[in-house]
Amino acid sequence: MQFFQIKITLKHTTPPIWRRIVVAPEIELDRLHAVLQMVMGWDNSHLYEFETSCGRFSDSRVTDSAFELEETESSAKITLKSVLTRPRSSIRYEYDFGDGWDHQILLEKVVELDEPIVALCLGGARSCPPEDCGGPWGYANLLEIMKDPKHSEHKSMSEWIGPRFDPESFNVEAIDKQLARLAPPRQKKASAKKAVSRSAKRARLQGV
Secondary structure, rough: EEEEEEEEEOOOOOEEEEEEEEEEOEEEHHHHHHHHHHHHHOOOOOOOOEEEEOOEEOOOHHHHOOOOOOOOHHHHHHHEHHOOOOOEEEEEEEOOOOOOOOEEEEEEEEEOOOOOOEEEEEEEEEOOOOOOOHOOOHHHHHHHHHHHOOOOHHHHHHHHOOOOOOOOOOOOOHHEEEEEOOOOOOOOOOOOOOOOOOOHHHHOOOOO
């Protein structure tokens, strides 16, 4: 079975925050949104939009409501393979229009797996920024404050962000454990082959 290996990069972050995943090409963009929230570490508490060569797509509950986004269609009506048609092609995913978290989704290559999955995390770098911190520039400012114990806002920001936040942390196993809960797409014929663990799939795709 063919799957897409894609890289998600949170733009305007330095050093860059990124994730690499394998995902089913047939996944609808609304389900891809759920996957992206998991792998990045967002809380899914804001609106989102995909910008592609085929148009702009968002939550159907938004496109059918009084808050309809101009010229935006339902993300449930289009698949990933419809908007990423060849390796090195990319689309834009924006989350939280207030903070403006802009992600590039790049199709790196097409890979083969023997068993159906929705998504598998291969790797990444750095923690997801806190929600509602002011976007990339607000986050950069937050990190500068956290580095300086003498800063006038250090105490208040430390209390707000909490003691467990580490901007350099990334745990691929924890992310993939969440992804494993997603039901795989239906198959016409059940596979008779023994299930391969997700860690083994990851190692094989990484060439380990």
